[in-house]
Amino acid sequence: MSARDVHGPAPPWAEGFRVVGRAQRKIDGLAKATGAALYTDDLVLPGMLHAKILRSTQAHARIRAIDASAALALPGVHAVVTGRDMPIRYGVIPWTPDENALALDKVRFVGDEVAAVAAVDEDTANAALKLIRVDYEPLRAFLDPEEALATPEPQIHEQTPEQKAKEPRGNVSKHVRLEFGEVDAALAASDVVVEGDYEFHGTTHTPIEPHCALAQFGADGVLTVWSSTQITHYVQKALARVLGLPEARVRVIQPCLGGAFGGKSDPFALEFVVAKLAMLTGRPVKCLWTREEVFYAHRGRHPMKMRYRTGAKRDGALTAVDARILIDGGSYSSFGLVTTYYSGQLLTGPYHFPTYRFDSTRVFTNKPPCGPKRGHGSVQPRFAFEVQLDEVAEKLGLDPLELRRRNFQGEHVKTVNGQRVTSNGFLQCLEAVERASRWKERRGKLGRGRGLGLAGSMYISGTNYPVYPNPMPQAGVQLKLDRSGLVTVFTGGNDIGQGSNTIARTIVAEELGLDPADVRVVAADTDLCPVDLGAYSSRVTFMVGNALIDACRKARAKLVTALAENWKVAPERIAFALGRAFDRADPARTLDMRAVLQLAEARFDTLGETGAYNTPQLGGDYRGGTIGASPAYSFTAHVVEVAVDEETGRITVENCWIAHDCGRALNPMLVAGQIEGSAYMGIAEALLEDHGVNHLGLHRGPSLLDYRIPTALDTPELHALIVESLDPEGPYGAKEAGEGPLHPSIPAISNAVFDAVGVRLRRLPFTPARVLAELRAARTAPRGARAAVLSAGGGEAC
Amino acid sequence: MRVLELEVNGDRVEVAAPAHWSLLEVLRYRLGLTGSKQGCDKGDCGACTVLLEGQPVLACLTLAALCPGKRVTTIEGLMPAHLRAGGTGPDPVQAAFDRCGALQCGFCQPGMMLSARALLDANPHPTRAEIRAALAGNLCRCTGYTQILQAVELCVAEAAGGEPAAPAWAPGQNPWKAPCGNGDGRT
Numbered sequence: 001m002s003a004r005d006v007h008g009p010a011p012p013w014a015e016g017f018r019v020v021g022r023a024q025r026k027i028d029g030l031a032k033a034t035g036a037a038l039y040t041d042d043l044v045l046p047g048m049l050h051a052k053i054l055r056s057t058q059a060h061a062r063i064r065a066i067d068a069s070a071a072l073a074l075p076g077v078h079a080v081v082t083g084r085d086m087p088i089r090y091g092v093i094p095w096t097p098d099e100n101a102l103a104l105d106k107v108r109f110v111g112d113e114v115a116a117v118a119a120v121d122e123d124t125a126n127a128a129l130k131l132i133r134v135d136y137e138p139l140r141a142f143l144d145p146e147e148a149l150a151t152p153e154p155q156i157h158e159q160t161p162e163q164k165a166k167e168p169r170g171n172v173s174k175h176v177r178l179e180f181g182e183v184d185a186a187l188a189a190s191d192v193v194v195e196g197d198y199e200f201h202g203t204t205h206t207p208i209e210p211h212c213a214l215a216q217f218g219a220d221g222v223l224t225v226w227s228s229t230q231i232t233h234y235v236q237k238a239l240a241r242v243l244g245l246p247e248a249r250v251r252v253i254q255p256c257l258g259g260a261f262g263g264k265s266d267p268f269a270l271e272f273v274v275a276k277l278a279m280l281t282g283r284p285v286k287c288l289w290t291r292e293e294v295f296y297a298h299r300g301r302h303p304m305k306m307r308y309r310t311g312a313k314r315d316g317a318l319t320a321v322d323a324r325i326l327i328d329g330g331s332y333s334s335f336g337l338v339t340t341y342y343s344g345q346l347l348t349g350p351y352h353f354p355t356y357r358f359d360s361t362r363v364f365t366n367k368p369p370c371g372p373k374r375g376h377g378s379v380q381p382r383f384a385f386e387v388q389l390d391e392v393a394e395k396l397g398l399d400p401l402e403l404r405r406r407n408f409q410g411e412h413v414k415t416v417n418g419q420r421v422t423s424n425g426f427l428q429c430l431e432a433v434e435r436a437s438r439w440k441e442r443r444g445k446l447g448r449g450r451g452l453g454l455a456g457s458m459y460i461s462g463t464n465y466p467v468y469p470n471p472m473p474q475a476g477v478q479l480k481l482d483r484s485g486l487v488t489v490f491t492g493g494n495d496i497g498q499g500s501n502t503i504a505r506t507i508v509a510e511e512l513g514l515d516p517a518d519v520r521v522v523a524a525d526t527d528l529c530p531v532d533l534g535a536y537s538s539r540v541t542f543m544v545g546n547a548l549i550d551a552c553r554k555a556r557a558k559l560v561t562a563l564a565e566n567w568k569v570a571p572e573r574i575a576f577a578l579g580r581a582f583d584r585a586d587p588a589r590t591l592d593m594r595a596v597l598q599l600a601e602a603r604f605d606t607l608g609e610t611g612a613y614n615t616p617q618l619g620g621d622y623r624g625g626t627i628g629a630s631p632a633y634s635f636t637a638h639v640v641e642v643a644v645d646e647e648t649g650r651i652t653v654e655n656c657w658i659a660h661d662c663g664r665a666l667n668p669m670l671v672a673g674q675i676e677g678s679a680y681m682g683i684a685e686a687l688l689e690d691h692g693v694n695h696l697g698l699h700r701g702p703s704l705l706d707y708r709i710p711t712a713l714d715t716p717e718l719h720a721l722i723v724e725s726l727d728p729e730g731p732y733g734a735k736e737a738g739e740g741p742l743h744p745s746i747p748a749i750s751n752a753v754f755d756a757v758g759v760r761l762r763r764l765p766f767t768p769a770r771v772l773a774e775l776r777a778a779r780t781a782p783r784g785a786r787a788a789v790l791s792a793g794g795g796e797a798c
Numbered sequence: 799m800r801v802l803e804l805e806v807n808g809d810r811v812e813v814a815a816p817a818h819w820s821l822l823e824v825l826r827y828r829l830g831l832t833g834s835k836q837g838c839d840k841g842d843c844g845a846c847t848v849l850l851e852g853q854p855v856l857a858c859l860t861l862a863a864l865c866p867g868k869r870v871t872t873i874e875g876l877m878p879a880h881l882r883a884g885g886t887g888p889d890p891v892q893a894a895f896d897r898c899g900a901l902q903c904g905f906c907q908p909g910m911m912l913s914a915r916a917l918l919d920a921n922p923h924p925t926r927a928e929i930r931a932a933l934a935g936n937l938c939r940c941t942g943y944t945q946i947l948q949a950v951e952l953c954v955a956e957a958a959g960g961e962p963a964a965p966a967w968a969p970g971q972n973p974w975k976a977p978c979g980n981g982d983g984r985t
Contacts, residue, residue, distance in 0.1 A: 023973040029896035032904030034888055035833020035873035039905065042832035208837040208845055208939050209905040258835070258905025259939050291838040436966070497903025497940055657966075669899040672967040673945055677902065680942030704842035704937060712930040712943045719966035720944070 005613050007549045009664060009726040009733030012511045012556070018577045019510045020732055023669035027502045027521060028256070028495070037256040040212040040228045045284035048214070049078055051277055052125035053269060053287065054115040054132050055296065056107035059141035059366040059697030060156065063105055063114070063134060070131035071117055076124035078281045080132070082115045086276055090238045092231070092266045094468045096173075096333035098157050101242055101272030107136070108156055108331035109366050110697045111296030113269040118277040118285050141366040141697050142171060145303070145328040148363045156331060156364040173329045173362040174340040176624060180416045181355030186320035190311030194391045197307050198384035199763040202328070202691040203684075204300030205373055206709055209258020211294060214286040215274035223279070224251045227271050230260040230494045231534035234467065236526045238267035239275055254524035260496040261681070262372040265536045266299050266334055295702035299371025300691055302339055302362070303328040304380040308388050310353075316398050316406045318353040323381065327362040334371035336362050338465075338627060342377025345628030347385055348415035349458035350426035350635050351407040356416045367693050372536065374681060375459065375742045386455035386747030387762060390754065400454050400751065401439060404637075405430055411725075418620025419629050423735070425661030425725030426456060429637035432659035432721045437639035444755060449644050453752025456637045457743035460630035461663075461727075461736040462539025464615035473612035475543035476530030479508070479551045481607040485594030487514060489521045492532030493544040498738050499670040500540040506666055507545055507731060511552030512559065513576020514593055530610065538736030541666065542632065543613045545731030551611025558607065562600040563591065616729075632727045634735045635661040638679065638744035640716075642752040646775060649768030651753060653683055653716040656745065660720070663727040663735030674737040675720040682745025684710045690765050800863055806831070807875030808882070821865055822846045822857035825872060833873035833908045837937070844936035847909030848872050854909075854916045854935075873908035876915065890953050891915050897974045898949035902940035910936040914950050923954060948974075 011017045031037040068080040083104035091097040103114050115132050119125035142148035142156065152170030159169065187193055213227040223245060229235050232252045240247040257264070270287040277285040289297065305326040311319040325343050329336045344358030373379075393403040409415065411424045433454070434440065443452045466474055478490040489508055495501040501521040509516040522528055532544060556576075563581055564571040573584045581596045583589040601607050619629030641655040658679045665671040688708040692700050701707055726733035750761040759774040800817045803810065806829060813828045822839075825831045825848070837845035839858050846857040849871035871879070876889040887893060891914050894900075901907050910933060917924055917932040924932065929950045930943070938946060948965060952974055955962040964971050 023899070023968070025896050026899065026901060028904070029899075029901050030888060030892070032901040032907060033873075033892035033896045033911065034877050035831070035908050037904055038832065039835070041836070042826075044830075206939055207903065207905070208843055208937060209835070209903065210837065257903060258837075259903040261939070288836075291840070291842075497905075499902070668967055669945075669973060672965060673899045673902055673941055675967075676942035676944040677940050678942075681939075703840065704838045705840075709937055709939065711934040711937060712947070713934045715943050718942050718944045722967050 005546055006729050007546065007731065009728065011732065013513070013575050013577065015575060015577060017510060019506050019516055020666050021668065024502065024506055024516060024667050026499055027505050039209055039256045039258050040214060040226050041288050043214055043226055043255060045214065045216060048284040048286055049118040049120060049277065049281060050122045050125050051116050051118045051274055051285050051287035052122065052129050053113050053273060054129045056103065056110060056112040056114055058107055058136045058138055059110050060139040061107050061136035062139060063103060063107065064137050065135040066115060067133040068115060071128040074124065074128045074131060076120040077128045078118045078283065079277050080115060080117050081273065081276050081280070086242050086272055088242045090242050090267060091333055092234055092335060092467060093333065093337050096337055098333050101269050109368055111368060111699065112331065116273040116277065118281055143365055143367060143693060143695070143697055145326055145363045145365055148365050149326065149361065156366060171364045173333055173336050173364050175361045176340050176344065177359040178344060178417065178624065179357040183320045183322050183355045183357040186355040187309060187311045187322065190319045191314045192392065192395045193309055193311045194388055194395060195309045196388055196391065196762060198387065200304045200380035200383055201764045202301055202303040202370065203373065203689045204295065204298055204691040204707070205261040205263030206704065206707065207259030207261060207263055210289045210291055211264065211268055211270060211297060212286070212288040213271045213274045214284065215278040216284040217278040222249050222251060223275055224253065225271055225275055226253045226255055228257055228264055229254055230257065230264045230496045230536060232494060232524045232526055233492060233531055233534055235267050235271055239271060242272055243275055243279070251527040254494055257494070257496045260535065261374045262376060262536065263299055265372055265534065268297060291704060292702040295699055295707065296368050298330065298368035298691070299334050301373040301379065301685070302370040304343065306381060306384040308384050310388050310392055312392050312396065314396065316396055316403045318351060318407050320355040321347070321353050323358040325358065325360040325381065327360060328370065329362045329364055330367045330369040331364060332369035334369050335376065339372065339377040341624050341627040343381050345417060346378035346460065347381050348417050348419060349409055349421055349633060350424060350456055351404065352409040353416060366697050368699070374678065375739045376537065378459065379743050379746065382457050382743045383746045383764070386744065387750045387760065390751045391760065401430060401434055404456055418625055420618055422632055422729060423663060423725035423727040424635055425723040426635035426637065428723045429635055429659035429661055430456070432723060433637045433639040433657045436657045436719060436721060437641065439639060449646060449756055450642070451752045451755030452639055452641050453748040453750065453755055454637065454639050455744035455747040455751060457740060458633045458635050459736060459740035459743065460537055460628065461542040461632040461634060461730065462615070462630055463537050464618045464629050464631065465626045466533055473547070473614045475532045475547040475613040477544060477547045477551050477611045478530050479555055479609045481555060481597055483598045483601050485518055485597055487512060487519050489519065489548065490529045491521065491523050491544055492526070492529040493540045494524045494535035496535045498535070498674060499667070500535065500544060502670065503541050503545060503666055504548055507548045508552055511549060512556055513578065513581065515579035518579065538739045541734055542730055542736065545734060546613040547611040549611070549731055550613065551609045554609040555607065558604050559596050559600045562603040563596050565603065566599050631729050632663065632735045634737065634740040636741045636744055638748040640745070640748040640752050642749060642756055644753055644756045644771065646757060649772035649775070651687060651749065651766055651771060653749060655717050655719065656683065657719045657721060658741050659723050660737060660741045661723040661725045661735070662737040663730045664724050664733035665722050666732065666734050668722055671722055671737045672720040675741045676718040678739065678741035679718050679745050680710065680715050682742040683716065683749065686746040686749045686764060686766055688714065688765065802862055803866055805867070805869045807872060807878065815862060817863055819862050820858050821848065821860040821862045824862040825857060831872050831874050835905050835908060837906065843906065844909045845906045847912050847936060849912055849916060852916065852919065854913045871912070873912060889915065891918065894949040894952045898945045898952055900941060900945040900949045906936055906938045910938060910946060918953060922957060926951070
């Protein structure tokens with residue numbers, strides 16, 4: 001790490017912040033409000049063809065033959081491609097390239113992509129798909145992860161005989177076992193041990209914008225792809241690899257993006273398909289997925305079956321955590337290697353526990369592939385662990401909030417798995433939700449059927465593990481400053497709606513003392529912008545922000561020098577704020593920033609600067625120790641208030657108080673939007689959403705009617721509370737806000753239901769049927785028998 | 799193919815389109831009015847909501863051929879109508895959505911804002927429960943709806959010359975009052 005990467009939490013000017021910390025409107029707010037913002041499907045090129053993709057009807061099958069002759073003969077059809085046209089494998093993680101743009105020899109789930117057609121319009125392309133004949137040889141399909149784990153053949157991803165002889169892996173995608181300290185001894189020495197099984201179902205992102213891509217292949221051999229992606233840089237690399245083009249001949253542009261949440265952070269079949277079809281036909285080609293196809297593309301939250309054991313001393317001090325996790329990966333690797341590590345690595349805060357073991361196994365199944373959804377890999381373990389913490393508190397007769405307070409790990413500590421935690425505002429988060437929910441007066445006292453529940457969490461602000469290891473910066477930016485008074489930011493960072501372009505404007509306006517309106521942002525175009533790795537793992541504000549401060553400090557030095565020379569004063573006397581320069585010793589002396597830019601352009605020639613950020617060396621000294629290592633961690637606490645209808649089993653969340661430590665709120669309105677959106681999404685996963693397939697492997701309901709995302713009527717009152725711990729390395733002290741606040745929603749509801757009606761919900765989703773079953777079990781089980789059942793199955797009698 | 803006459807955002811237009819096309823297809827692919835979004839194409843998400851004779855309808859489920867001569871307002875029509883009526887800048891609903899941070903990805907919001915516009919035209923003083931009900935046909939995946947509700951309530955409060963309720967993250971304040979950013983950053 002170079003010193004330039006750390007700028008400290010202080011404002012750039014002694015006079016304090018002028019732009020940071022205010023509810024600035026978004027840079028693209030009015031364009032979106034008036035319908036002027038252009039999303040990928042809004043783009044039309046002359047002579048554009050439309051592509052459609054044929055999908056597998058089989059859950060697991062070998063492809064014997066594909067006959068596309070009738071499709072090709074249909075008037076209006078320009079080209080048909082199959083896996084043979086793009087046989088090179090890829091994967092977002094370079095160690096696990098197990099995907100083909102279109103199936104090469106096998107299909108691995110119902111909905112897997114098999115062939116694609118380019119035609120004059122969508123109707124013709126759809127008609128052509130019906131004429132393609134695929135001869136399948138069905139194979140045994142695995143829909144249950146336990147069965148896939150126990151059955152090595154047939155392999156969903158086949159190994160060569162040599163690979164199999166060396167290291168047969170059956171249907172295991174990834175296995176990680178890590179132990180820190182003597183877990184068994186610590187459990188044996190504990191005063192209480194709680195053991196239980198927890199189950200997280202699958203959920204998916206459902207951005208309202210379906211995936212879309214548009215390609216143009218120029219006669220000069222340059223391929224341009226506009227795509228609804230959150231990772232332009234990785235898509236550029238993947239397109240170059242699969243299509244056999246130099247990376248410098250591939251341009252990827254992300255237009256305005258209609259939501260992603262991790263669901264657009266893999267390269268997808270449609271991007272390769274439109275590119276290849278454009279190359280074959282010499283025409284621009286667009287492909288817009290239907291809503292149904294978005295459900296097949298998935299890459300959503302992995303289902304997990306989790307067994308946890310937690311030990312504690314009588315005073316509540318945690319002694320050990322032991323986790324065993326089976327992860328249902330679906331049909332491809334995607335980010336699965338990272339998911340498997342994250343399922344264990346991200347649990348080690350905000351609480352201190354001296355010993356920890358996790359054993360996580362990801363298996364392939366013949367279902368839509370899982371991947372990273374908001375809170376990647378750590379939402380499921382957090383659910384299990386935070387429910388188990390309440391069980392520990394119950395056993396010890398402690399207030400669950402007090403138990404968490406007693407186990408707070410502190411600031412500037414090393415976690416049990418060797419991660420460096422810097423700022424940590426978790427205690428303030430606990431205090432904020434305690435106060436706002438009136439926890440002390442109300443918990444346990446709301447009467448039967450109503451309850452309060454609590455949970456906490458931590459999450460990363462980016463990771464020091466770029467998906468392909470390299471010594472280059474993770475985030476690069478460029479500034480153009482000119483005599484018009486305009487400063488343009490060029491950043492490869494992907495604004496996916498979270499507002500990263502607005503944050504870029506905020507930082508530049510603050511640093512250079514500009515009116516925010518005089519800063520514009522060009523983003524996510526690989527031809528125009530320096531490399532940034534993209535919008536994932538909550539890295540953009542932290543990393544792009546630091547890179548921008550780096551660039552601005554260089555530019556500022558020139559502006560200050562030019563003005564100080566012109567005014568013939570010491571540079572220390574110069575200050576810039578909100579579009580004006582002034583002399584600290586003579587406040588009446590001011591100058592418009594446009595004039596300052598002109599002085600600097602005359603003094604230094606054409607103005608431009610670059611800035612970069614890379615993480616420091618982080619992580620534990622063991623294999624996988626850098627996965628989950630982040631330059632800063634965010635912390636969250638939730639209290640939810642629920643009402644449980646014991647006749648119908650329906651849970652209603654009435655209020656959710658969310659306190660989130662984001663380091664510093666560069667724009668509190670945007671931070672609040674991230675907090676509220678995260679909590680909403682977590683509550684939805686707990687109560688409504690369920691992404692699954694039926695016994696044939698067919699998606700249970702690939703529509704927004706069947707996959708029930710909450711409406712305005714289903715969403716509770718969300719109270720966003722901002723905690724600022726001022727991180728020493730974040731831009732002005734900022735950390736992430738977009739993913740962390742999702743985690744506690746789910747366990748907090750389970751814990752609130754326990755407060756309301758005395759049953760522990762350990763399996764998701766918390767449907768009325770499941771609540772009724774738990775209530776019935778609690779009523780009918782004789783006291784002794786129930787205790788025995790529970791000690792076998794885990795948990796405590798109520 | 800069928801020739802259809804519509805009144806779109808105040809203009810009489812004639813378009814030729816296949817007989818089975820939806821109003822959304824005609825707006826997006828014939829008239830280039832891409833502000834109306836397609837999120838599901840089957841009436842589940844509400845992103846395609848437009849006003850037909852002032853009433854919110856799902857353009858993806860509305861057969862264009864059944865709208866001859868009808869008055870259609872899309873998101874692109876709101877600001878021009880506001881200007882024609884003597885206002886300045888965008889429609890107050892659009893401005894409030896922007897000021898309150900309600901536009902994250904923005905994809906659902908054209909439909910959402912038109913539903914909000916229709917609500918306020920019919921009921922200038924809705925309660926929070928009435929706002930939730932009026933917007934329940936428009937799915938948003940980013941915001942958790944909070945900032946959307948705040949935006950509609952800001953419109954209601956300002957139209958009545960009052961103050962909106964403070965958000966949890968700025969207790970006792972009206973953080974949307976002082977105009978900031980986008981050209982008026984001098985606070």
